[in-house]
Amino acid sequence: MLAIKKFAAIDIGSNAIRLLVSNVIVAEDREPQFKKSSLVRVPIRLGADAFVGEGIISEANVTRMINAMEAFKLLMKVHGVERYKACATSAMREAANGKEVVGKILSETGVTIDIIGGKEEAAIISSTDLNELIEGDSAYLYVDVGGGSTEFTIFSKGEIIISKSFKMGTVRLLNNKKSVNKEIFANVEKWIKKNTKDLKRVSLIGSGGNINKLFKMSGRTEGKPISFIYLNAQYQFLKNMSYDDRISELSLNPDRADVIIPATKIYLSAMKWSGARKIYVPKIGLSDGIIKSLYNKSL
Numbered sequence: 001m002l003a004i005k006k007f008a009a010i011d012i013g014s015n016a017i018r019l020l021v022s023n024v025i026v027a028e029d030r031e032p033q034f035k036k037s038s039l040v041r042v043p044i045r046l047g048a049d050a051f052v053g054e055g056i057i058s059e060a061n062v063t064r065m066i067n068a069m070e071a072f073k074l075l076m077k078v079h080g081v082e083r084y085k086a087c088a089t090s091a092m093r094e095a096a097n098g099k100e101v102v103g104k105i106l107s108e109t110g111v112t113i114d115i116i117g118g119k120e121e122a123a124i125i126s127s128t129d130l131n132e133l134i135e136g137d138s139a140y141l142y143v144d145v146g147g148g149s150t151e152f153t154i155f156s157k158g159e160i161i162i163s164k165s166f167k168m169g170t171v172r173l174l175n176n177k178k179s180v181n182k183e184i185f186a187n188v189e190k191w192i193k194k195n196t197k198d199l200k201r202v203s204l205i206g207s208g209g210n211i212n213k214l215f216k217m218s219g220r221t222e223g224k225p226i227s228f229i230y231l232n233a234q235y236q237f238l239k240n241m242s243y244d245d246r247i248s249e250l251s252l253n254p255d256r257a258d259v260i261i262p263a264t265k266i267y268l269s270a271m272k273w274s275g276a277r278k279i280y281v282p283k284i285g286l287s288d289g290i291i292k293s294l295y296n297k298s299l
Contacts, residue, residue: 007084008020008021009087009294013046014046014047015259016043017042017046019076023035034291034292042068044064049095051171051172083294086113090148093118119163121149128292137157139202140202142207143204143267144208144286149169149172150169174258196273202276203279205280206281210256212283228271228276228277235264246260
């Protein structure tokens, strides 16, 4: 017998809010298959509120979030979603009125939002299907770059060795002073070098909207990695273009055209500090982890 279940994940990030609807195909004597059915992305940059000044989510953005949740509810109804989970990350964690906003959205829309910590975020992301990618005798540094934070997880011999979340997100880096960013990068460099020094042949696994875009721009076929040399050349190319040219010449979305620079720098830095020469891009992230955790009833 074949059964198809529909689950949805709402990822409320610092740069955008996403709704992922997935089909989970369950058959006897086979591992369940997770197939993405629909992905909707709304560019509400909460980090621009949370990481500056008093750190308050503006009324305008609260209204936009309420509208987004109402729209997501209708989309989930149309798709026939049986279970969903909404998780908010770095921006909502740090916003002075984060809990208040969550309460208002619940009363206005009926959507319950869980504000999750950095460790929980890393754990959910790490629960995604990496088995096809991870070779038993190899070491990997998994890097998930978001708008407010970046989650790092080290795998060796198929097992998670250590995981840590750093306040090193793309939106945050754009708003921080250079001296603050320098200190953050120094802390991450120390952590990566310390935890990869005894590992051989480290490769990176990258997730997040920016590395997905970079991978698409590279023209690589699915499963093929991007080299450090290519990524560095792309970084220099993007840096030398103006924000307007990145939008008009490369067709980048306005909310992607600025954050792609600090994102690329994070991936390149992680490769340099771990000694990795290639990065795999399996197109997985928090939303995928939420779907899998919903199916496994661990959320």
